[in-house]
Amino acid sequence: MEEVKKETTRNEDEGVEIIQLDIENENREEEPKVKTEEPKTAKDLFSDFKPESGSEADQAEDDESEDDDEDDEPLAKRIKKENSKSSKKKRNDQTLSSPNNKKVYLQKYKKEWEDIPSVKPWLSESVHGETYFYCKFCKKDYKCGKSEVFKHMSSMKHKRNTTQPPSEKIIKKQMMKFRGLLCPVVTPFVKSRTKDVCYDLIKPYVKFLKACGVKGILVNDVIGEGMSLTISERKRVLEYWCNLCKEYGIFVMVQIGGAPLKSVIEMALHAEKTGVGAVVLLPDLYHRPQDHLDLIRYVKTVSNNTGSMPILYHHHPKYTKLDLDMKKFLLDITGEVDTFVGLIYTTGDLQETVSVMELNPEKFIVFMGTDEGMLGAVASGFTCVMSNSLNILPKLAESICSCMKNGEIKSAQASQALLTKAITNIYNHGETVPALKAAMTIITKLPMDTVREPLQTIWEGTVLKMREKLREIGII
Numbered sequence: 001m002e003e004v005k006k007e008t009t010r011n012e013d014e015g016v017e018i019i020q021l022d023i024e025n026e027n028r029e030e031e032p033k034v035k036t037e038e039p040k041t042a043k044d045l046f047s048d049f050k051p052e053s054g055s056e057a058d059q060a061e062d063d064e065s066e067d068d069d070e071d072d073e074p075l076a077k078r079i080k081k082e083n084s085k086s087s088k089k090k091r092n093d094q095t096l097s098s099p100n101n102k103k104v105y106l107q108k109y110k111k112e113w114e115d116i117p118s119v120k121p122w123l124s125e126s127v128h129g130e131t132y133f134y135c136k137f138c139k140k141d142y143k144c145g146k147s148e149v150f151k152h153m154s155s156m157k158h159k160r161n162t163t164q165p166p167s168e169k170i171i172k173k174q175m176m177k178f179r180g181l182l183c184p185v186v187t188p189f190v191k192s193r194t195k196d197v198c199y200d201l202i203k204p205y206v207k208f209l210k211a212c213g214v215k216g217i218l219v220n221d222v223i224g225e226g227m228s229l230t231i232s233e234r235k236r237v238l239e240y241w242c243n244l245c246k247e248y249g250i251f252v253m254v255q256i257g258g259a260p261l262k263s264v265i266e267m268a269l270h271a272e273k274t275g276v277g278a279v280v281l282l283p284d285l286y287h288r289p290q291d292h293l294d295l296i297r298y299v300k301t302v303s304n305n306t307g308s309m310p311i312l313y314h315h316h317p318k319y320t321k322l323d324l325d326m327k328k329f330l331l332d333i334t335g336e337v338d339t340f341v342g343l344i345y346t347t348g349d350l351q352e353t354v355s356v357m358e359l360n361p362e363k364f365i366v367f368m369g370t371d372e373g374m375l376g377a378v379a380s381g382f383t384c385v386m387s388n389s390l391n392i393l394p395k396l397a398e399s400i401c402s403c404m405k406n407g408e409i410k411s412a413q414a415s416q417a418l419l420t421k422a423i424t425n426i427y428n429h430g431e432t433v434p435a436l437k438a439a440m441t442i443i444t445k446l447p448m449d450t451v452r453e454p455l456q457t458i459w460e461g462t463v464l465k466m467r468e469k470l471r472e473i474g475i476i
Contacts, residue, residue: 106131107145114194119149122162124332125296135160136335178251178277179383181397182216182344182367183209183390184223186437187237189450197233199240201446206244208444212394216251217241218280218344222319223388223433227258227285228452235270242274255314257282261301268305278310280344288322292329303337310341312365317347326356330364344369344386350376357382371397371423375416378404388436389419392443393475396422418473425469430458438463443476 006380036403108130114123125389126132126141133149142152161473183299188201210218219241220226220234229237238254244250254276256267257295261284271279281299289295295313303311317323333340342365345353350373357366357380367384368377377385378401387397396419403412438458439451451457458466470476 014105050094074284080319099468103369106143107148109133109144110146113146113149119153122153122158123149124334125293126295127300127336132334134332135161138377170201178216180215180385181390181394181401182218182220182253182386183214183394184221184388185209185241186391186433186440186448187220187224187226187229188446188448189452191450192448195450195452197229197237199236201448202237202240203244203412204447205448205471206241206248206250208252208446210248210389212390213398214250214390214394216253216277217245218386219252221255221280221314222282222316223391223436224255225433225452225455226255228455231263231266234267238271238274238276242276251277253278253280253312255280256302257314258285260284260286261298264302265305268302270326272307272309276309278312278341280312280314281304282316283320283322285320288320289324292326292332295324295329296333299333299340301336303339306339308339311337312342312344312367313340314344314369315346316344316369319346324401327359330356331357334360334363341365343367346370346386348373350380353377354380372420374400374419375404375412378412388432389423391436392426392439393419393422418475421473422475424468425473426466429462429466429469431455434458435466438466439470442467443468 016430070216109125109132111125113133114120116123122136122138124134124136128141131144133144135152135158138158139150142148185205188198188205189195190198200446219238220223220229226234234256238252240250254267254271254274254281256264256271259267264281264284270278281302283289283295284298291300299311299313313329315324315326326345330343343356343368345356346369347353348370350368353366353368353373363385366382367376367386368382369386370377370388371389374385374387374397385397385401391399396415399415400412400419403409403415426435429435429438434449434455434457437451438449441447441462449457449463467476
């Protein structure tokens with residue numbers, strides 16, 4: 001049975017009588033508890049945290065990106081757009097609330113859009129994925145769609161950026177006027193168990209290069225065993241070279257890649273402080289870029305810490321195990337990194353290197369990075385060549401260039417044949433770096449033959465055989 005308890009209270013101020021009813025049910029059972037199932041899989045466990053599609057944050061981000069282009073439009077046009085946006089939002093809300101709403105597919109970037117003459121100078125793929133496009137003039141990424149491309153092109157912001165003067169960085173990067181033969185220098189080590197850097201040998205090394213007419217060097221690259229040095233050693237070696245080369249009037253470039261990104265940034269800041277002429281990048285050897293857009297993102301990250309210094313990328317597939325399309329790389333990095341000036345191309349494929357060099361010669365420098373193809377490179381119009389042989393036979397390399405310049409084709413061919421023969425004999429006695437350093441010891445009389453582990457210094461008996469071969473072909 002149910003019992004009704006009646007309580008009466010009186011509010012003296014208002015004279016209102018309040019009646020409260022308390023219904024008790026003797027047979028009332030407790031309400032059943034809601035049974036919850038324990039999650040059985042990881043998917044079930046995290047289902048409560050799954051964000052809803054089309055969130056307000058995403059919508060706000062899209063609206064914010066569109067606002068940049070609309071700031072310069074007339075007021076009447078903006079009001080019209082706002083009205084269309086509000087009506088569109090209502091339709092979207094109705095669609096989302098409908099149980100039969102369909103999945104929306106985002107438009108993907110199409111490479112053939114770049115063939116349209118009006119968009120070719122500024123359109124490229126985005127590093128944020130295939131559902132975006134990148135404007136080289138505005139330096140910004142936008143949601144994809146052919147109509148969106150033309151909509152952006154007609155915006156006031158884009159038109160303003162197409163006519164504005166070049167930035168300060170672009171003007172400064174043009175200050176890199178180095179042309180000619182670039183020598184990737186080796187790093188001398190002490191003949192001891194620790195294999196410490198022998199800084200005392202750098203000065204006579206600089207004097208030798210200067211006497212042979214070398215005008216530019218590259219420090220801490222593959223030949224310089226930069227990846228076998230600690231970060232502090234790489235910085236100190238650079239400081240030694242910079243101080244001496246400034247005295248002797250030699251242009252200095254430094255390779256800062258091939259290390260964890262944090263260390264690369266540290267060396268970039270140090271290079272700017274030291275005052276080098278340019279920095280060279282190898283890719284991240286631990287987390288190699290998956291495509292050329294990954295590589296652009298990497299270069300762009302480093303460029304944020306190099307100030308106005310020119311940046312080059314060293315394309316060395318044999319060493320890095322990374323063979324990306326350098327044509328796509330040069331096309332898409334245009335406008336992304338103002339201080340990027342070119343490539344060092346170490347592949348041996350002359351035809352491929354020429355096609356890259358001719359892509360945009362006014363904007364990008366391309367160094368041919370092989371000794372055997374020096375004659376072909378100079379004949380093909382290359383003004384920049386990086387040559388390992390400048391460490392041992394700089395006069396022979398210089399002879400090839402000067403003879404080609406003066407039209408002495410047969411003399412240039414003879415010099416190239418002798419250089420190729422010498423390099424081939426040297427490299428037949430061991431790996432590139434140990435063999436080159438052993439040849440330096442033989443030819444220049446500087447004790448440069450020691451290398452740091454994991455490389456192995458060439459055995460003395462092998463060095464004697466190399467000496468005899470070089471004597472036979474008339475090098476010594």
